[in-house]
Structures are given as structure tokens and as C-alpha cells.
Amino acid sequence: MALRDVAIVGLHATEQARRLPHRTALDLAQEAVFGAIADAGLRPADVDGVAADWPGPGGTVDESASWSRSLGRSLNWVGEGMLDTAGARGVMKAAAAIAAGLCDVAVVGGGLSGRFGGRGPVGVAVAEVEFVDVWGAYSIPLFALVAQGYIRRFGTTPEQLATVAATIRNNGSSNPEAMMYGKGPYTVDDILASPLVATPFHLLDVCITGEGGGAVVLTSLERARDLPHQPVAVLGAGMEFAGNHGMPPLDYRTVGRLGAAAAQRAFGAAGVTARDADVLALYDPNSFELLRQLEVIGLCGEGEGGAFVDDGHIALDGRYPTNPEGGCLSYSWNGTQHMTLKVAEAVRQIRGTAVHQVPGAEVAVVANAGSGTRHYEVVVLGKA
Amino acid sequence: MTRSTPTPSELSVEFWSAAAKHRLLVPYCGGCGIRYFPPERLCPGCGEPGWHYVESTGTGRVVAHTVVHRALSPDFATPFVLATVEVDGEWTMLTNIVDCDPDQVAVGLPVRVRFLDCEGGALPCFAPESSAGSPPDRTGQRP
Numbered sequence: 001m002a003l004r005d006v007a008i009v010g011l012h013a014t015e016q017a018r019r020l021p022h023r024t025a026l027d028l029a030q031e032a033v034f035g036a037i038a039d040a041g042l043r044p045a046d047v048d049g050v051a052a053d054w055p056g057p058g059g060t061v062d063e064s065a066s067w068s069r070s071l072g073r074s075l076n077w078v079g080e081g082m083l084d085t086a087g088a089r090g091v092m093k094a095a096a097a098i099a100a101g102l103c104d105v106a107v108v109g110g111g112l113s114g115r116f117g118g119r120g121p122v123g124v125a126v127a128e129v130e131f132v133d134v135w136g137a138y139s140i141p142l143f144a145l146v147a148q149g150y151i152r153r154f155g156t157t158p159e160q161l162a163t164v165a166a167t168i169r170n171n172g173s174s175n176p177e178a179m180m181y182g183k184g185p186y187t188v189d190d191i192l193a194s195p196l197v198a199t200p201f202h203l204l205d206v207c208i209t210g211e212g213g214g215a216v217v218l219t220s221l222e223r224a225r226d227l228p229h230q231p232v233a234v235l236g237a238g239m240e241f242a243g244n245h246g247m248p249p250l251d252y253r254t255v256g257r258l259g260a261a262a263a264q265r266a267f268g269a270a271g272v273t274a275r276d277a278d279v280l281a282l283y284d285p286n287s288f289e290l291l292r293q294l295e296v297i298g299l300c301g302e303g304e305g306g307a308f309v310d311d312g313h314i315a316l317d318g319r320y321p322t323n324p325e326g327g328c329l330s331y332s333w334n335g336t337q338h339m340t341l342k343v344a345e346a347v348r349q350i351r352g353t354a355v356h357q358v359p360g361a362e363v364a365v366v367a368n369a370g371s372g373t374r375h376y377e378v379v380v381l382g383k384a
Numbered sequence: 385m386t387r388s389t390p391t392p393s394e395l396s397v398e399f400w401s402a403a404a405k406h407r408l409l410v411p412y413c414g415g416c417g418i419r420y421f422p423p424e425r426l427c428p429g430c431g432e433p434g435w436h437y438v439e440s441t442g443t444g445r446v447v448a449h450t451v452v453h454r455a456l457s458p459d460f461a462t463p464f465v466l467a468t469v470e471v472d473g474e475w476t477m478l479t480n481i482v483d484c485d486p487d488q489v490a491v492g493l494p495v496r497v498r499f500l501d502c503e504g505g506a507l508p509c510f511a512p513e514s515s516a517g518s519p520p521d522r523t524g525q526r527p
Contacts, residue, residue: 128390128391130391130392130396130422131390131396131421131422131477131478132478134387134389134390134507135466135478135479136452136455136456136457136459136460136466136480137466137478138456141452141466145448145449145450145466145467145468146448147450148448148450149447149448152491195453196451196453196454197452197453197454198450198452198454198466199450199451199453200450203454247422248422248468248477248478249448249476249477249478250448250468250478251447251448251468251476252448253447
């Protein structure tokens with residue numbers, strides 16, 4: 001069995017909000033996991049592989065095997081640790097485990113509450129990072145360092161970055177599931193008029209923070225044929241690391257093209273190119289990082305992202321609708337499971353059940369993280 | 385509003401002890417002859433553990449910068465400049481550019497280390513070479 005013989009068959013997104021004071025992280029994670037299993041038309045005891053957040057109480061914090069008792073069975077495979085429980089990385093590792101015959105049905109996901117919500121424009125690292133925190137650095141300025149080098153080299157305008165932010169935010173404005181539903185719509189001028197956070201980023205150029213959960217279920221394509229939903233195959237995948245998360249210092253010279261090699265491998269395995277994609281679910285912690293990814297996945301050349309965006313390609317009615325649900329800029333950023341929600345959105349698009357449905361979507365690209373965090377994961381999903 | 389030095393690791397305790405005395409040290413690998421930062425047990429150039437700290441010239445140039453208008457902590461007065469600085473023409477570190485108008489900072493700007501005394505020791509920040517006439521160890525300043 002190869003990666004492409006594995007399919008995503010179930011998904012669940014919990015409510016997403018700036019704060020969910022009535023929810024615990026475990027409550028959100030369990031809603032997400034059991035919701036995704038039910039959506040797949042499976043029973044909890046069918047799941048023998050788990051890469052899902054376990055925040056406690058009960059079990060052992062961050063140990064996926066803690067799910068064994070909730071699922072009512074022993075497990076054949078677990079994934080855990082940094083991002084293995086979420087998004088493109090979680091999906092490709094679970095798919096690889098299924099393809100290798102280590103397990104039959106795997107769930108990836110989790111949830112978060114009470115940690116990031118309501119604490120301003122960005123999530124705060126819990127652990128101290130030496131040679132980073134002491135300079136007042138956090139994720140927005142770290143991405144900004146990369147963006148500044150790009151802008152200096154290629155002359156990208158503030159309006160082009162703001163176009164990215166306005167496009168994605170306006171998708172979320174009309175998505176009832178989005179944290180920022182009903183806010184906006186935003187013009188380029190609105191983005192530029194919002195307060196500066198770290199040059200070149202204004203407040204509306206960067207993602208929101210909040211709480212929520214999400215999960216997806218995978219199994220073999222063969223088994224997927226007997227399940228209720230249109231299977232979505234994992235056509236190809238790749239990941240790339242330019243050092244460890246948060247390793248200082250950062251600049252465009254060293255991390256600017258991060259992800260290009262991973263994307264090339266993912267598309268090579270999938271037998272398609274970025275130009276075959278019908279919809280994109282790219283990581284959007286800020287406007288620049290999304291623009292950068294349009295280049296590294298191969299939709300346009302290095303330095304051409306601004307013009308590509310000016311041409312309207314990433315809009316809902318463009319050739320490559322991007323983050324139709326509102327992305328991290330408007331739908332949800334909740335610690336790590338917003339990455340799983342990007343997978344869920346891509347699956348909904350291919351099923352034909354998305355809020356902002358791209359007509360006839362069959363191929364989707366999902367990617368996590370980026371230059372400012374030194375890691376990049378990309379999966380190509382397709383109608384099976 | 386007080387800034388502080390980090391909790392040092394066994395690799396960085398010498399760096400922070402020297403910084404407290406306003407000396408900028410950097411790991412130097414005798415095996416392959418490179419300086420690198422941050423410290424790692426094994427040299428990223430050759431993979432050998434036989435490195436030691438040496439004194440930096442404390443001069444460099446800005447290779448990337450951003451003006452931060454929103455700080456996560458009230459310990460930081462805004463706006464301040466976060467920058468990647470190439471030091472000794474060889475190694476790079478994250479730091480703050482201080483003692484200047486943030487708008488004055490540009491890629492290529494020559495800078496020199498300027499220690500910011502704080503709780504637990506001192507933080508090696510950098511200031512434009514053109515303002516190097518002022519005393520290098522003024523206390524109480526913030527970027």
C-alpha cells in the first residue's frame with residue numbers, strides 16, 4: 001500500500017471562538033475525536049491508531065495512548081509530540097502508518113482551551129526560548145524579519161500584503177463557523193489603517209488567536225469505499241525542517257525558500273503540480289507567509305507573489321481560491337488544531353460540502369507553518 | 385518594567401557570565417575554525433565537540449530588522465527594533481538595536497555591541513557605529 005491508497009474518511013470541527021470558558025481542552029478534544037469517528041461512519045472501537053492531543057485530566061498528559069480507555073480498546077499505533085497530532089504533519093504520518101500496515105484506522109486531532117485565548121494578537125510560547133525571548137521576539141516579529149528581507153529584495157507593496165489579508169478575512173466574514181464571522185468585510189485600506197504590530201505587519205495582517213478543536217479519521221482507500229462519505233486520498237506529502245522551531249536568528253536569505261523542496265516531493269508523489277490544484281488551504285499566520293507559499297509551492301516564481309495576488313488568483317472566484325473558510329486570519333487559530341481544520345476544510349471542499357464551496361473541487365493543497373518557524377509540511381489531497 | 389537575562393543552559397552559562405561583565409563571547413571551533421551562534425554541543429560546521437568561547441569584536445551589521453510596536457510583555461517599551469545582526473563578519477544573532485531612531489535602522493547598518501544592564505546580568509544589544517561615542521555601559525536604558 002502507498003500513501004495514495006490511504007483516505008481521509010471523517011472530520012469534525014468544534015466551535016471556534018476567541019475564548020470558550022465553558023469548555024475544557026479534553027472536552028473539545030473528545031468532541032473532535034468522537035465527532036470525526038462518527039462522521040466516518042465508524043465506531044470508537046474501530047480506531048486502532050491515535051495521534052491526538054491528550055490534555056488530561058486522567059491518562060498521561062500528551063500521551064496518545066491515553067485515548068485507549070476512552071476508545072474502549074487497545075491501540076496498534078500512536079503518534080504524539082510536536083505537531084504529530086495535527087494538520088498536514090499528523091495526516092501524513094498517520095497515512096504512512098496505515099500504508100505500512102501498522103494500523104487500520106487512525107484519528108488525528110485534539111483541542112485547546114484556556115491557554116492562548118484572549119491573550120492578544122498571538123499565541124505565547126509556554127517554555128522560555130533562550131536567545132529569543134530576551135529580545136522581545138515572538139512569532140509575529142520573527143516572521144516579520146523574514147518578510148522584511150523579501151520586501152526589500154522584491155519591492156512587494158503594503159497594498160499587496162493587505163490584499164492577501166483582506167481576501168482571506170473576507171472569506172471568514174461570511175462563514176458562520178469563523179471566529180470573526182460577521183466582522184468586516186475589509187478593504188485594503190482597512191488593513192493598512194489597523195495599528196502596526198511589527199513592520200511590515202498591521203494588526204489585520206496577522207492571525208487571530210482563540211480556542212477550539214478538530215479531528216480527522218483516516219483508513220485504507222479500500223475500506224473507505226464502504227464508508228458513507230466521498231473518500232479523499234492522500235496523494236502525496238512532504239516535510240522540511242531548517243533547524244528547530246524558533247531557532248534564532250531568522251532572515252529571508254536562510255529560510256525564505258523553506259518548503260519548496262517539500263512541495264516538490266509532495267507533488268512528485270501525487271503526480272500533479274500546484275497548477276492542478278482547485279483549492280488551497282495554506283498556512284496564514286500573516287499575510288506575507290501566505291504570499292511566500294504561493295511561490296514555494298510553485299504557483300508563481302520567486303518574487304512574483306505580489307503580482308499573483310494583484311491578479312485576483314487567490315480570491316473565492318479566482319483560479320486558486322485560498323482558505324475559503326477564512327484561514328487563521330479569520331476562521332480559527334487555536335494553538336495547533338487550526339492545522340487540522342485546514343485539512344478538514346480541504347476534505348469538505350472535495351466532498352462538495354464546504355461553506356464557501358469551490359465548484360467541482362477535486363485536488364487540494366494543505367500546508368502548515370512556514371519560514372518563521374523553520375518547518376513546513378504539505379499534503380496533496382484528491383478525490384478518490 | 386524590568387528585563388532580565390534567561391536561565392542559562394550548561395552551554396550558555398559562560399556566555400551570560402561574560403555578558404554580565406560587558407564582554408561578548410561566541411563559540412569558536414578549533415577543529416574547523418568557525419564561529420557560530422547559538423551555542424551547540426557539537427559544532428554545526430564539523431560535528432566535533434571541541435569548541436570554546438572566544439571574544440568577539442562586538443562589531444557587525446544589520447542583516448534583517450523589524451520595528452516592534454506591540455510587545456508581549458510590559459518589560460518592553462515600544463516601539464523597539466528586533467534585528468538579526470551579522471557579527472565579526474561571520475556569525476549571526478538575534479538582538480535589539482538601541483540608542484537610535486527605529487527609522488534609522490536599515491539593512492547593512494554598521495553596529496557595535498552595547499550592553500543593557502538588567503536583572504540577572506546584561507543583555508548584548510547593538511547600537512549604530514555612528515553613536516559609538518557614548519559610553520558603552522550606560523545603565524537603565526531600554527531599547
